[in-house]
Amino acid sequence: MSELSSYESFSIEVKDYIAHVQFSRPEALNTMNKAFWLELPRCMQDIEANTDARVIVISSTGKHFSAGMDLGVFSDPKAVPMNGDPGRMAENLRRVVLQLQDTLTSLEKIRLPVLAAIHGGCIGGALDLVCAADSRYCTEDAYFTIKETELGMTADVGTLQRLPKLMPEGVVRELAYTGRKFSATEAQNLGFVNAVYADQESMLAGVMAIAGQIAANSPLAVTGCKEMLNYSRDHSVEDSLKYMATWQAGMFRPTDMMKSFQAKAQKQAPKYDALFPVKPLFDQ
Numbered sequence: 001m002s003e004l005s006s007y008e009s010f011s012i013e014v015k016d017y018i019a020h021v022q023f024s025r026p027e028a029l030n031t032m033n034k035a036f037w038l039e040l041p042r043c044m045q046d047i048e049a050n051t052d053a054r055v056i057v058i059s060s061t062g063k064h065f066s067a068g069m070d071l072g073v074f075s076d077p078k079a080v081p082m083n084g085d086p087g088r089m090a091e092n093l094r095r096v097v098l099q100l101q102d103t104l105t106s107l108e109k110i111r112l113p114v115l116a117a118i119h120g121g122c123i124g125g126a127l128d129l130v131c132a133a134d135s136r137y138c139t140e141d142a143y144f145t146i147k148e149t150e151l152g153m154t155a156d157v158g159t160l161q162r163l164p165k166l167m168p169e170g171v172v173r174e175l176a177y178t179g180r181k182f183s184a185t186e187a188q189n190l191g192f193v194n195a196v197y198a199d200q201e202s203m204l205a206g207v208m209a210i211a212g213q214i215a216a217n218s219p220l221a222v223t224g225c226k227e228m229l230n231y232s233r234d235h236s237v238e239d240s241l242k243y244m245a246t247w248q249a250g251m252f253r254p255t256d257m258m259k260s261f262q263a264k265a266q267k268q269a270p271k272y273d274a275l276f277p278v279k280p281l282f283d284q
Contacts, residue, residue: 005046009036012043017215018208019053019112026062032125033070034079037099041106048110048278054215054222056110057207058133059117059200068124068147073100100157107132108230111223111275113214117207118193119200123147128155131162134226136193137207139200142184144192149179165233167192218256218272 004012011024021043023030047053060066074080080096081089107114107129116133124147130136148155155176163172167190175182187193197203214222224247232240256272263270 004050005042007035007039007043009033009039010043012047014047014051014053016212017052017054018211019047019051019056020208021047021056021058023058023060023066026060028070029064029067029121030060030062030126031067031070032073032129034073034076036070037073037103040103044106044110044114045278048112050277052274054112054219054274055211056112056114057117057204057211058114058130059204059207060119062120064120065118065122065142066126066129067121068126097156104129104132104158107134111226111278113222113226115207115211117200117203118142118144119203121145124151124155125157127163128158131159131166135210136187137195137197137203137210138184138187138193139197139203140184142187142193142196143181144187145181146176146179149176163192216269218260218270219275220251220256220272223275224251 004014007024009023009025009030011022013020025031025033044056047056080093083089113134114132116130116136118130118136118138119142120139122130122138122142122144124145127144127146146155146159154160160172160176163175171190174180182190184193184196188196195206197206228240228244228247231243235243256270259270259272
């Protein structure tokens with residue numbers, strides 16, 4: 001495997017087929033600055049192309065998971081001009097928002113499951129991010145808020161589109177309209193997080209154990225699950241069933257099933273071949 005790049009916003013450790021990505025700017029409350037938005041998709045792609053990871057765990061450092069968007073992202077006149085023709089300014093801003101959305105969508109596009117381990121505040125843009133993860137886990141002190149409403153704007157990089165798929169729409173509307181905090185207990189009761197842990201240490205131990213279970217399965221089967229679940233969320237049952245049949249006809253081979261049966265017969269853990277790494281179209 002190639003060596004991973006270094007990042008300003010994250011530290012990465014890959015062990016036992018698990019990539020652990022930690023936000024590494026606790027002194028700035030892990031706010032999502034310009035470097036963060038540029039680095040996150042590169043980080044996901046780097047892990048997919050250059051490691052043997054089969055699952056990704058995202059956690060953080062310091063007091064909060066993340067205080068959300070660094071307002072400096074929008075203070076750069078080169079990125080978001082604040083004068084000139086209104087139509088052209090609007091077209092530019094739309095394109096910037098689409099690019100920000102794509103950054104978080106990288107968690108969905110990557111074929112590896114992404115587990116978010118959240119402590120402290122998960123605020124504004126950070127909530128947008130964890131909504132794009134496959135599963136979420138948090139500590140008892142965690143809280144979540146659609147902070148943008150309180151700041152006088154509409155959340156625009158994914159929460160309002162993904163959260164109604166993850167919890168009751170009426171509740172989402174209340175949270176969006178009020179901008180109030182919702183706690184770890186409320187998040188679990190609503191099905192937004194899978195489990196709540198006493199502290200960050202026990203949470204990471206628990207989430208790593210779940211990641212280990214995922215990594216022990218056939219990576220082809222797991223990526224098929226992610227592909228089908230993402231597709232089914234946004235398509236009809238009929239369309240999703242047809243896509244499932246097509247996927248199975250193309251991707252299913254008995255090799256991994258035979259390895260599973262043989263391993264069970266021998267009372268051993270099965271060892272599956274890795275997926276081919278994701279590379280650029282013409283890798284240099």
